[in-house]
Amino acid sequence: MITTEQAAVLAEPLYGHLGTIRPDNTVQVNPMWFSFDGETLRFTHTRSRAKFRNLQSNPAMSLEIIDPENPFNYTEVRGELAEVIPDPDGDFYVELGRRYGNPGQLPPPDSAERVILVMRITKVISG
Amino acid sequence: MITTEQAAVLAEPLYGHLGTIRPDNTVQVNPMWFSFDGETLRFTHTRSRAKFRNLQSNPAMSLEIIDPENPFNYTEVRGELAEVIPDPDGDFYVELGRRYGNPGQLPPPDSAERVILVMRITKVISG
Numbered sequence: 351m352i353t354t355e356q357a358a359v360l361a362e363p364l365y366g367h368l369g370t371i372r373p374d375n376t377v378q379v380n381p382m383w384f385s386f387d388g389e390t391l392r393f394t395h396t397r398s399r400a401k402f403r404n405l406q407s408n409p410a411m412s413l414e415i416i417d418p419e420n421p422f423n424y425t426e427v428r429g430e431l432a433e434v435i436p437d438p439d440g441d442f443y444v445e446l447g448r449r450y451g452n453p454g455q456l457p458p459p460d461s462a463e464r465v466i467l468v469m470r471i472t473k474v475i476s477g
Numbered sequence: 478m479i480t481t482e483q484a485a486v487l488a489e490p491l492y493g494h495l496g497t498i499r500p501d502n503t504v505q506v507n508p509m510w511f512s513f514d515g516e517t518l519r520f521t522h523t524r525s526r527a528k529f530r531n532l533q534s535n536p537a538m539s540l541e542i543i544d545p546e547n548p549f550n551y552t553e554v555r556g557e558l559a560e561v562i563p564d565p566d567g568d569f570y571v572e573l574g575r576r577y578g579n580p581g582q583l584p585p586p587d588s589a590e591r592v593i594l595v596m597r598i599t600k601v602i603s604g
Contacts, residue, residue: 376557
């Protein structure tokens with residue numbers, strides 16, 4: 351389902367643009383750090399934010415990533431929330447911070463309510 | 478509703494990430510050129526693509542833009558499709574191509590079905 355080229359894009363520490371659907375059936379898009387383990391996409395998030403509430407009412411997620419060297423090349427990963435894993439020490443936040451270029455990343459102040467959003471991938475589109 | 482700083486972001490030729498909702502209530506995010514006239518956002522599109530069909534069933538739109546110098550700064554513009562204006566000669570496509578750095582931009586091969594999507598802005602969020 352995922353080509354070698356698409357997997358290479360997901361391996362880069364690029365910002366993703368995550369779409370979710372709000373309870374009133376309008377759409378929300380936010381920049382997100384992510385990591386790809388070969389099967390799922392993982393995001394750090396908190397239980398108190400709008401995106402988390404959005405995903406409780408509609409689990410649909412779509413992450414779009416553009417190639418900064420050529421914005422006409424983009425990858426869109428569609429799927430849905432599969433699992434929410436508590437991350438009360440912010441370990442996954444630290445892992446992502448390091449992935450995105452900050453070797454000294456500390457856990458965030460809101461670690462206590464941090465969670466890992468695990469996204470099951472249903473389709474990957476390259477445009 | 479839009480601050481001077483937000484208007485300055487929208488004046489830059491940055492890629493936007495447009496979220497729309499598909500008829501099956503899943504979400505789609507695509508990179509888009511846009512222009513801001515002080516009141517509405519405008520996009521070039523075609524009548525045959527998925528995003529156009531999405532907007533016929535749900536007019537909700539959300540455009541997210543990150544500051545390439547500091548990806549933690551982002552702007553999200555929420556609104557809905559207000560108007561679809563035919564652009565059969567691709568003039569608006571050419572205008573956007575020039576805005577995004579190609580002074581010799583030609584009309585696209587699919588000009589006959591080109592349209593301008595006019596987005597009414599309901600809320601602007603800076604994060």
